[in-house]
Amino acid sequence: xxxxxxxxxxxxxxxxxxxxxxxxxxxxxxxxxxxxxxxxxxxxxxxxxxxxxxxxxxxxxxxxxxxxxxxxxxxxxxxxxxxxxxxxxxxxxxxxxxxxxxxxxxxxxxxxxxxxxxxxxxxxxxxxxxxxxxxxxxxxxxxxxxxxxxxxxxxxxxxxxxxxxxxxxxxxxxxxxxxxxxxxxxxxxxxxxxxxxxxxxxxxxxxxxxxxxxxxxxxxxxxxxxxxxxxxxxxxxxxxxxxxxxxxxxxxxxxxxxxxxxxxxxxx
Amino acid sequence: xxxxxxxxxxxxxxxxxxxxxxxxxxxxxxxxxxxxxxxxxxxxxxxxxxxxxxxxxxxxxxxxxxxxxxxxxxxxxxxxxxxxxxxxxxxxxxxxxxxxxxxxxxxxxxxxxxxxxxxxxxxxxxxxxxxxxxxxxxxxxxxxxxxxxxxxxxxxxxxxxxxxxxxxxxxxxxxxxxxxxxxxxxxxxxxxxxxxxxxxxxxxxxxxxxxxxxxxxxxxxxxxxxxxxxxxxxxxxxxxxxxxxxxxxxxxxxxxxxxxxxxxxxxxxxxxxxxxxxxxxxxxxxxxxxxxxxxxxxxxxxxxxxxxxxxxxxxxxxxxxxxxxxxxxxxxxxxxxxxxxxxxxxxxxxxxx
Numbered sequence: 128x129x130x131x132x133x134x135x136x137x138x139x140x141x142x143x144x145x146x147x148x149x150x151x152x153x154x155x156x157x158x159x160x161x162x163x164x165x166x167x168x169x170x171x172x173x174x175x176x177x178x179x180x181x182x183x184x185x186x187x188x189x190x191x192x193x194x195x196x197x198x199x200x201x202x203x204x205x206x207x208x209x210x211x212x213x214x215x216x217x218x219x220x221x222x223x224x225x226x227x228x229x230x231x232x233x234x235x236x237x238x239x240x241x242x243x244x245x246x247x248x249x250x251x252x253x254x255x256x257x258x259x260x261x262x263x264x265x266x267x268x269x270x271x272x273x274x275x276x277x278x279x280x281x282x283x284x285x286x287x288x289x290x291x292x293x294x295x296x297x298x299x300x301x302x303x304x305x306x307x308x309x310x311x312x313x314x315x316x317x318x319x320x321x322x323x324x325x326x327x328x329x330x331x332x333x334x335x336x337x338x339x340x341x342x343x344x345x346x347x348x349x350x351x352x353x354x355x356x357x358x359x360x361x362x363x364x365x366x367x368x369x370x371x372x373x374x375x376x377x378x379x380x381x382x383x384x385x386x387x388x389x390x391x392x393x394x395x
Numbered sequence: 396x397x398x399x400x401x402x403x404x405x406x407x408x409x410x411x412x413x414x415x416x417x418x419x420x421x422x423x424x425x426x427x428x429x430x431x432x433x434x435x436x437x438x439x440x441x442x443x444x445x446x447x448x449x450x451x452x453x454x455x456x457x458x459x460x461x462x463x464x465x466x467x468x469x470x471x472x473x474x475x476x477x478x479x480x481x482x483x484x485x486x487x488x489x490x491x492x493x494x495x496x497x498x499x500x501x502x503x504x505x506x507x508x509x510x511x512x513x514x515x516x517x518x519x520x521x522x523x524x525x526x527x528x529x530x531x532x533x534x535x536x537x538x539x540x541x542x543x544x545x546x547x548x549x550x551x552x553x554x555x556x557x558x559x560x561x562x563x564x565x566x567x568x569x570x571x572x573x574x575x576x577x578x579x580x581x582x583x584x585x586x587x588x589x590x591x592x593x594x595x596x597x598x599x600x601x602x603x604x605x606x607x608x609x610x611x612x613x614x615x616x617x618x619x620x621x622x623x624x625x626x627x628x629x630x631x632x633x634x635x636x637x638x639x640x641x642x643x644x645x646x647x648x649x650x651x652x653x654x655x656x657x658x659x660x661x662x663x664x665x666x667x668x669x670x671x672x673x674x675x676x677x678x679x680x681x682x683x684x685x686x687x688x689x690x691x692x693x694x695x696x697x698x699x700x701x702x703x704x705x706x707x708x709x710x711x712x713x714x715x716x717x718x719x720x721x722x723x724x725x726x727x728x729x730x731x732x733x734x735x736x737x738x739x740x741x742x743x744x745x746x747x748x
Binding site for chain 2: 324332336
């Protein structure tokens with residue numbers, strides 16, 4: 128590497144040692160395990176892609192709600208990814224959005240009725256957020272960015288990874304909110320009786336506060352990893368301007384236009 | 396060489412005003428109100444004030460130490476924030492609540508946004524609202540302590556205890572209360588807000604020391620007084636003037652107008668902007684108190700208007716001296732440019748289609 132290299136101006140990351148998962152996990156791109164790890168950590172839909180903010184803020188008042196919301200979204204995401212991938216050759220380019228919506232809406236309706244029939248209590252407490260999964264950006268985003276371009280099985284794994292990532296994010300946000308705001312976890316009292324619940328955490332302002340803290344932590348981990356000492360700008364990353372790039376955390380290391388299609392597409 | 400002829404880059408002179416001096420003056424100005432609060436509510440109130448100041452200063456120190464930042468405890472701003480939080484507490488509150496409030500104010504509202512000068516809302520009020528939402532019951536329970544002053548806790552001319560928590564709740568129906576008690580501070584309320592005369596003394600001291608200007612408190616109190624007077628007259632309360640006076644003296648209005656709304660960081664810097672800010676505060680407080688269902692709305696009004704300060708400043712930017720005509724001309728040109736750009740864009744779209 129020469130001194131002219133734009134990356135060499137960027138020194139080693141200062142401060143505490145950053146945790147970098149990509150050092151320990153080497154997976155082939157576009158395989159099922161890689162997609163699952165990607166959805167949970169590298170491109171976590173909530174913390175890294177900032178998609179699906181509405182259910183994240185609204186349904187994380189308790190861990191039970193978060194699990195219900197996360198798993199129903201996962202089921203819909205997997206099925207819609209699978210079917211959109213299967214249909215990707217026959218869906219015309221110009222009509223793809225309406226087609227995706229029809230596929231997604233069908234599965235949302237199925238899940239909606241199933242939940243109403245078998246888990247009425249959960250259905251009541253999640254309310255309007257179940258039908259609203261239709262317009263959840265994660266599902267539309269994965270259809271547009273991944274399932275519409277890849278083979279069915281990998282798309283299914285991608286949906287599973289993204290869904291589990293979404294569920295995990297909801298659960299950690301909900302756990303903090305429920306613990307601080309109510310003194311319970313999944314309805315079981317864990318704080319001592321003397322603990323006075325800080326009820327702002329189960330209200331809307333608490334949702335924003337907790338989400339912000341988690342996003343900050345994830346950014347710290349990812350940006351730190353991207354700027355680590357032995358980072359090679361000619362290798363994985365293309366533009367080399369990672370220090371000022373706001374999307375460094377979601378960077379797939381491909382040329383900008385292609386990377387944009389892959390990781391940042393479909394934010395609707 | 397003659398020092399008067401030295402050539403150097405600006406600034407060439409420095410004022411004597413420092414953050415530390417201003418904060419010390421504010422602390423002095425708050426003392427009468429604190430004293431009245433302690434006299435009225437006793438030793439526990441003093442404990443609340445001490446705990447909130449100490450925890451604010453300690454959390455600023457620890458945060459800055461842990462994050463290897465320059466420690467700014469000595470500028471006194473954390474002490475002012477802590478004292479204001481303490482003054483906003485009910486007298487018999489558990490001591491851990493003001494402590495939690497101070498930590499929230501300093502760490503979340505002030506330091507996470509970059510420290511003094513960067514916070515977008517008044518830290519003390521942000522913490523108050525945080526506590527008010529979280530511990531609604533404890534934050535609105537006012538019990539008289541063991542102060543040396545005799546408190547008025549009854550409905551005037553009867554032996555009935557006040558049904559509401561503070562006199563403000565009692566005013567909701569347009570009733571009159573003991574104005575002297577409200578003015579002196581011998582009634583129930585938060586530690587630092589009860590005594591209107593002590594807060595006024597502090598405010599006038601700050602005015603005299605040129606720490607604050609009359610614009611914000613003047614327009615705030617003025618707007619609120621006019622609107623309340625009108626409401627009282629329209630609703631047919633007996634003695635609308637007295638009613639307006641007691642609304643002015645009760646609750647956190649005085650403390651908010653003189654000490655919270657005038658916070659340098661979270662109020663507009665332009666003269667016109669300060670007046671707009673004050674009037675909007677007066678209007679909002681009036682809405683909260685007279686129209687809304689709650690009894691108090693000073694803190695919510697102030698943090699709400701804090702958020703609008705950048706917008707107010709943008710639209711009240713003063714024109715440079717002697718540049719009025721050029722400024723008008725510039726604005727006209729900008730407008731025309733925008734129109735032209737829109738026209739071109741529309742034309743381009745048509746061609747595409």
